[in-house]
Amino acid sequence: MDLIRKLVSADEEYLRDESKKVGFAETISFPENHEQVREIMAQLYKDGTSVTVQGSRTGLASAAVPFGGHILNTSRMDKVLGMREKDGHFYITVQPGVILQKLNKAIAARAFDTSAWDEASQAAFEAFGKAPVQMFTPDPTESTAAIGGMVACNASGAKSYHYGATRGHIQALRGVLANGESICIKRGEIFAKGLDLALTTEEGNTINVKLPTYKMPNCKNASGYYCAPDMDAIDLMIGSDGTLAVLTEIEISLLPVPALSWGVSTFFEAESQAAKYTKLAKQIANGIVAIEYFDACALDILRKQKAENTAFAGLPFLPESYGCAVYTELHCDNEDQAYELLESLSKYCTQAGGNPEMTWVATSDSDRDMLHFFRHAVPESVNMQVERTKRTYPEVTKVGGDLAVPDEYFEELLKIYDTTLEEEGLLHAAWGHIGDNHIHVNILPRDMDEYSRGKALLAKWAGEVSRMGGAVSAEHGVGKLKAPFLEVMYGKEHISEMAALKAVFDPKCMLGRGNLFAPQEEVKA
Amino acid sequence: MKIIVCMKQVPAAATASIDPLTKTIVRTGRNAVTNPFDLYALQTALDIKEGVGGTLTAITMGIPAAQKVLRDAISRGADDGAILSDRAFAGADTLATSYAISLGIEKLGGADLVVCGKMAVDGDTAQIGPELAQHLGISHVSDVTEILEMAEDHLVVRRVWDDIDQELYLPLPALITVAKGVNLPKLPTIPGMLRGRVAEIPTFTAEDLGADIARCGLKGSPTQVVRTFTPPVRGEAQEIEGNETQQAAKLAQIIREVLHGED
Ligand SMILES: Cc1cc2nc3c(=O)[nH]c(=O)nc-3n(C[C@H](O)[C@H](O)[C@H](O)COP(=O)(O)OP(=O)(O)OC[C@H]3O[C@@H](n4cnc5c(N)ncnc54)[C@H](O)[C@@H]3O)c2cc1C
Numbered sequence A: 001m002d003l004i005r006k007l008v009s010a011d012e013e014y015l016r017d018e019s020k021k022v023g024f025a026e027t028i029s030f031p032e033n034h035e036q037v038r039e040i041m042a043q044l045y046k047d048g049t050s051v052t053v054q055g056s057r058t059g060l061a062s063a064a065v066p067f068g069g070h071i072l073n074t075s076r077m078d079k080v081l082g083m084r085e086k087d088g089h090f091y092i093t094v095q096p097g098v099i100l101q102k103l104n105k106a107i108a109a110r111a112f113d114t115s116a117w118d119e120a121s122q123a124a125f126e127a128f129g130k131a132p133v134q135m136f137t138p139d140p141t142e143s144t145a146a147i148g149g150m151v152a153c154n155a156s157g158a159k160s161y162h163y164g165a166t167r168g169h170i171q172a173l174r175g176v177l178a179n180g181e182s183i184c185i186k187r188g189e190i191f192a193k194g195l196d197l198a199l200t201t202e203e204g205n206t207i208n209v210k211l212p213t214y215k216m217p218n219c220k221n222a223s224g225y226y227c228a229p230d231m232d233a234i235d236l237m238i239g240s241d242g243t244l245a246v247l248t249e250i251e252i253s254l255l256p257v258p259a260l261s262w263g264v265s266t267f268f269e270a271e272s273q274a275a276k277y278t279k280l281a282k283q284i285a286n287g288i289v290a291i292e293y294f295d296a297c298a299l300d301i302l303r304k305q306k307a308e309n310t311a312f313a314g315l316p317f318l319p320e321s322y323g324c325a326v327y328t329e330l331h332c333d334n335e336d337q338a339y340e341l342l343e344s345l346s347k348y349c350t351q352a353g354g355n356p357e358m359t360w361v362a363t364s365d366s367d368r369d370m371l372h373f374f375r376h377a378v379p380e381s382v383n384m385q386v387e388r389t390k391r392t393y394p395e396v397t398k399v400g401g402d403l404a405v406p407d408e409y410f411e412e413l414l415k416i417y418d419t420t421l422e423e424e425g426l427l428h429a430a431w432g433h434i435g436d437n438h439i440h441v442n443i444l445p446r447d448m449d450e451y452s453r454g455k456a457l458l459a460k461w462a463g464e465v466s467r468m469g470g471a472v473s474a475e476h477g478v479g480k481l482k483a484p485f486l487e488v489m490y491g492k493e494h495i496s497e498m499a500a501l502k503a504v505f506d507p508k509c510m511l512g513r514g515n516l517f518a519p520q521e522e523v524k525a
Numbered sequence B: 001m002k003i004i005v006c007m008k009q010v011p012a013a014a015t016a017s018i019d020p021l022t023k024t025i026v027r028t029g030r031n032a033v034t035n036p037f038d039l040y041a042l043q044t045a046l047d048i049k050e051g052v053g054g055t056l057t058a059i060t061m062g063i064p065a066a067q068k069v070l071r072d073a074i075s076r077g078a079d080d081g082a083i084l085s086d087r088a089f090a091g092a093d094t095l096a097t098s099y100a101i102s103l104g105i106e107k108l109g110g111a112d113l114v115v116c117g118k119m120a121v122d123g124d125t126a127q128i129g130p131e132l133a134q135h136l137g138i139s140h141v142s143d144v145t146e147i148l149e150m151a152e153d154h155l156v157v158r159r160v161w162d163d164i165d166q167e168l169y170l171p172l173p174a175l176i177t178v179a180k181g182v183n184l185p186k187l188p189t190i191p192g193m194l195r196g197r198v199a200e201i202p203t204f205t206a207e208d209l210g211a212d213i214a215r216c217g218l219k220g221s222p223t224q225v226v227r228t229f230t231p232p233v234r235g236e237a238q239e240i241e242g243n244e245t246q247q248a249a250k251l252a253q254i255i256r257e258v259l260h261g262e263d
Helices: A009-015 A034-047 A100-109 A119-130 A147-153 A271-281 A296-308 A335-351 A365-392 A407-424 A448-467 A483-490 A492-505 A519-524 B036-052 B064-075 B094-107 B128-136 B190-198 B244-260
Strands: A027-029 A051-054 A070-073 A080-086 A089-094 A170-176 A182-186 A196-200 A206-210 A246-253 A260-268 A288-294 A324-332 A359-362 A428-433 A438-443 B002-006 B009-011 B032-034 B055-061 B080-084 B113-117 B139-144 B146-150 B154-161 B164-171 B174-178
Touching: A009 A070, A034 A070, A034 A170, A034 A246, A051 A147, A051 A246, A080 A119, A089 A100, A089 A119, A100 A147, A147 A246, A206 A492, A260 A271, A260 A335, A260 A365, A271 A288, A271 A324, A271 A335, A271 A407, A288 A365, A296 A324, A296 A365, A296 A428, A324 A335, A335 A359, A335 B190, A359 A365, A359 B190, A365 A428, A407 A438, A407 A448, A438 A448, A448 A483, A483 A492, B002 B036, B002 B128, B009 B064, B032 B036, B032 B064, B036 B055, B036 B113, B036 B146, B036 B174, B055 B064, B055 B094, B064 B080, B064 B190, B080 B094, B094 B128, B113 B128, B128 B139, B128 B174, B139 B154, B139 B164, B154 B174, B164 B174
Parallel strands: A027 A070, A051 A070, B002 B055, B002 B113, B055 B080, B113 B174, B139 B174
Antiparallel strands: A080 A089, A089 A246, A170 A182, A170 A246, A196 A206, A260 A324, A260 A359, A288 A324, A288 A428, A428 A438, B009 B032, B146 B154, B154 B164
16 A cells, blocks of 8 residues: 555645644655654655644744645544563653554553563562552643653743653654664664764664764753764654654653642742742752743633633632732652641742732642643643634744743843833733743734734844743744744754754755755755 | 531542553552542632621541541631541541531531532432431431532532432531532642641541441441442423422332332
8 A cells, every 4th residue: 555645625624733724735744653764765765745743733933834745644643552660660662653642541541451561570560559659740831742742842831840842751762764764762772972972773874973063052942953972862853843863652751640749830020020939949959840831811801701601610719819920839758748848838929928828829739630620721822812803814823932041041031032022012922931041921912013013023032032041942842933043043043953953864855854954044054 | 507518538449540551540649639529618618708798617527537627628718627447447438427427517517508519420329418417307408509608507509410400408517518610729839738737637536526326337238239220311301399298109109110010
């Protein structure tokens, strides 16, 4: 059977992702395993056809939007292949199309289809059944993301404040290169010597890579290739935005679920109080796994939703004095530790000028669900608002920033956001990972003029963040939309180094065309 | 106003998972929670306390660990709590439970208003509230869906059942059981959590309550569970008219019809 077929009108959805941009392509495939991916790539390599790899297409940077040629969609690579146990730690090998939400459910319920697993995996599964309940910690808000997409973007979420982004939870990767050769990298086995990295394909050919010379930002980062002297080879593939290889098998690592998981929302009248509280809360060394922020506009949008939309009537009541919110999540071994943390947070709230009575503490499932609903209602409501504008101005999309900076620049960045948004008079809402100096400021344009001004403002912020040594994309990946910002962040010379690196893996520039590099850069390399 | 709210600890269904090997339910140790309906009862009591002033005490009957629900209640705004705990109470059906709780409430000096959840999700009987009112000798309204008016000496409540929509004037003292949706229970605050943790919770035994042991626990429980099943939903309701005697006669006839298929 031919794995590659012509794109037909029913395939139209595969031309888009959640960035709402539309691309173009001639052919599409839905491989089911590594071997089929090899076959497809070997065939496409003959003509140097462009290939866009797709996970769940929930990306926000148009990375999975095709740029001509072929769409390799991994949605049918959705099997859990096996399990491994070492020193009480559990590792699961999945295909890239496995959906995060389903995987999390299976892990929590310890329910996997093990019928095709080998004996070693079956034995590990038996131990898994007796071990404390486990979890996979990367938690992008969009839980329908595929594991392949998460690895390609180095996705992260609220709890990455403590547990780190996807990168730290990836133990091994197998993939197919543009020419159809296979590559397998296990963490801790292959390291660069300085900036020289040599990899051997399963076919026995060696790839010699010269790593770029830039220094990565000292903050949360998903912008461009991960590069550092003596680095582990696996880290180069993680966050490579579908430009180096098609990932086909991914081994993830699990952690035991904490004994207690509590959520604490603290409300403040002023943003400056929230920032001060966050700074103090960050001093707590253990137990705080997430620190998230919701600004006044985000809370106002929720108030409006609650009043007008019955689907949101179950949102907790927000008194007017609740100006903005900081949500912290506590993972603790026992109640003593959890109560100690509550006492510290209460003290810091007062020190920051807040009132500890203006807090919500969730310790039960139903209360946690309530806080979860509250936090997720923010992006959902914002998207609904943008959709309404879209009815009149179809080209308008949300203009969302994904910028992060090192600690010392965060207050300055907040000021820049405030003053420039006020100058431009743009409707906006901001929320996100304040603990990582990473807030998503979303501009909600009401017409085309605001849309262009919003985009110009985002470009301006990208410049400022680059000056501060920050990241132009902290978690969504660069994709196509933020490729121009990457050049601002690293400069032309370093972009050329990146292009040269890509050319070693993919000499015909087939994979993920338009991602990371504006296309002409790729051709030049 | 003196308000007492009845709370129960129940197993949390959502946290149970199946052991892949033994196929039995894995109890994680985090599986006891406050009966969800009781949170609506507590919020109703908190709202009434805020509206007319007074005190709010939470009461529960259960094993000593069940005092966790009282700490939960205090963290959400209750003033204090009391637990009825004694081996003599073990194995109680709704009659024996409501008897013990009625003594507990009397021990606390009685109440102007008792608020219960509509039912406990582990037993689904919805009997405790009405039986408790009976033991206390006060009137009650079950399944309240809205508090329309509150005052020191009365409440006006609403209940919507199938196609019946009632507005009821309820002189106090009285008992109400509340339905889900009567309000939106609020979350605890940090100071509330800290208060709940250190609160002194008195324990009352059967002896403390001066209970008749023959009416407590398994001994005092006439209920025999023969079979449990979900009755088919028929979705029909009839209103019975007439004076009390006529209504009672009509009701008895309907029961006979259902039991024996008599005309
Ligand atoms: C409402 C909403 C909230 C979001 N919140 C977050 C958040 O909190 N944190 C966050 O990090 N992201 C977030 N995202 C963005 C998005 O969910 C993540 O970027 C996610 O990792 C993308 O996964 P995906 O499977 O949808 O990938 P896709 O969008 O399909 O692809 C993304 C990139 O991965 C590449 N790719 C996919 N599979 C493979 C493979 N097997 N091999 C090689 N390359 C591959 C694609 O080529 C593309 O470059 C959010 C998105 C939405 C819509």
